[in-house]
Amino acid sequence: QALTANLGLFGAELSVNVPGDVGGEDARVALGRRKVGLVLGDGSQLGCNTVTDPATFVAPRTHVYPLARLSSGFYGPDEIV
Numbered sequence: 048q049a050l051t052a053n054l055g056l057f058g059a060e061l062s063v064n065v066p067g068d069v070g071g072e073d074a075r076v077a078l079g080r081r082k083v084g085l086v087l088g089d090g091s092q093l094g095c096n097t098v099t100d101p102a103t104f105v106a107p108r109t110h111v112y113p114l115a116r117l118s119s120g121f122y123g124p125d126e127i128v
Contacts, residue, residue: 052101053084061102064120078102088123 055061062077083102087093091105094113105111106123115128122128 051084051099051103053082055081055101061119063102063104066121091123 058081060077060079060081061083062075064073065076067073085099086104088105088107088109090108091110093099093105093111094115096114097111098116100117100119102119103117104121105117106121106126109123109126109128111117111122111128117128
């Protein structure tokens, strides 16, 4: 069981940085929603007491260490954070 935050600090529409191609720039994308929690991919695991900000996307087969803090954005796939 996981408990995640889904509402941004000021209740405004959420946005997230989307990584660019190799050598490319990141793009800031508005999600069009005020509430977005955590999207956790297949086979991914969060360690005990991991804290995630609203609009955090963890790709498949990504493992997060205990006591970690994930800022909003994209993590993985096939990564240890």
